[in-house]
Amino acid sequence: MWDKAMIDMLLEGIKDTLYMTLLSTFFGYVLGLPLGIALAVTDKEGIQPNAVIYRILDFIVNIVRSIPFLILLILVIPLTRALVGKSYGPTATIVPLTLAAAPFIGRMVESSLKEVDHGVIEAAISMGARTRTIITKVLIGESRTSLLVGVTIVLGTVLGYSAMAGVVGGGGLGDIAIRYGYYRYETEVMIVTLVIIVVLVQLLQWLGMLLSRKLDHRKK
Amino acid sequence: MDEKELLRLEHLHKEFGGNVVLKDFDLSVKKGEVIVIIGPSGCGKSTLLRCINGLEAVQSGKITFEGAPVEKNSKNISQIRQKIGMVFQSYDLFPHKTVLQNIILAPCKVQKRKKEEVEQEALQLLERVGLNDKKDAFPRELSGGQKQRVAIVRALCMHPDILLFDEVTAALDPEMVREVLDTMLELAKQGSTMLIVTHEMSFARAVADRILFLDGGELVEESNSPKDFFDHPKTERAQKFLQTFEYE
Secondary structure (H helix, E strand, C coil): CCCHHHHHHHHHHHHHHHHHHHHHHHHHHHHHHHHHHHHHHHCCCCCCCCHHHHHHHHHHHHHHHHCCHHHHHHHCHHHHHHHHCCCCCHHHHHHHHHHHHHHHHHHHHHHHHHCCCHHHHHHHHHCCCCHHHHHHHHHHHHCHHHHHHHHHHHHHHHHHHHHHHHHHCCCCHHHHHHHHHHHCCCHHHHHHHHHHHHHHHHHHHHHHHHHHHHHCCCCC | CCCCEEEEEEEEEEEECCEEEEEEEEEEEECCCEEEEECCCCCCHHHHHHHHCCCCCCCEEEEEECCEECCCCCCCHHHHHHHEEEECCCCCCCCCCCHHHHHHHHHHHCCCCCHHHHHHHHHHHHHHCCCHHHCCCCHHHCCHHHHHHHHHHHHHCCCCCEEEEECCCCCCCHHHHHHHHHHHHHHHHCCCCEEEECCCHHHHHHHCCEEEEEECCEEEEEECCHHHHHHCCCCHHHHHHHHCCCCC
16 A cells, blocks of 8 residues: 555645645734734723724634634635635635734734733833834844744644645545545554654654744843 | 923733732922932842833833833833933943943943043043043953943943932942942932932932832832931831841
8 A cells, every 4th residue: 555656645735735834824823913913902901902803803813713613614715716716725725814814823922912011112201202212122132032932832723723634625634634544444544644744743842942942041 | 290300100010920019109309409219129129220211121110211201122112211320239340341341332432522622521531430441341351340430430421310329339349339329429429310229228218309208119218318228217107117127
């Protein structure tokens, strides 16, 4: 069973999984980073408190986050078709993955930015820094290790989600695991794909932690 | 208004949810004056400093700095804050930035000055406080006293017209206090206008042109002669307060 075709398929699966995970995480941050910044800034302890904006964003994030990914996947099929042209395959899966990741990323970013010591923010304010400078130079600059740890967690989560897309023919390792392991009872193939997924998550985790430790100047 | 008057507070009233912190407080600060504010904990000293650069809003009263009103959310508050340097008890250096980056951030990003020029000035100031070899160090590599001297340099690099010191030695180990106070004494000698909240009484005596004794949000006693104030406080409350520093 371990012929070239199988190995090629697994390699293709790894490629598709990484493609979906990385692009979805990237687009997720395009939406989620501003969202997280807005949440942190408009919070009542933030630098520009605004109860109305905070509550609206908070509500949207909670709604989207409480939709199970499998259902979101099906729910956004019309949008996926409109954006990508088809509703299956790795590229199409990026749409629901991005939508699921964005609010999650927003929360991660929000909590990272809120870790920045209030005294440090106040020091910047006392020197006349405006909201923009505080966001870019103090909030993001000072929480970068935490933000990076966040990216690592998001990558792992999105990779997990991408496997679920296999149910609707999303492509990638999860797709292979479901097709061979579940529909054809070829348990070995499923286990091999699982091992690959675990190794990939570990690798991303290790890389992220390594990078964040390198950038951390707070402790020795 | 007096020509040399830099800062004026009129009838300031500040409270936190019914708890009155400043009561009908007046103060006028002239250019070059060194004013030391003392008083028991919770008497409103720190709040007073925080109101002066608009970190806290007041319920009523007026703060005027160089002729312009200071209001927490006004349009020109950023301009005013650039002219009011503040040093905090907890240093509040940016932990992920080097000493030099800490100092040049606001001059470059807020005042839009040229990086080379600011860096040069920062290095000169660091040399003056004896820390030029620490320019590339991160805050965690510095002692408390060194951190506080960097914080003072950070404030100075903005070219403020007045400096506010909020219990800057309160978090320091005793042997570090001296180096910070010496730096401040040096600034006072050079004619900086300073408003200092401190519990270091002998320092207050040495540095102050004027002593303000606050209790319960009110100005209880004011003296243009620190020596007289410390040797013969007029009010009973000041006498009691000063006695807590004596051991016999």
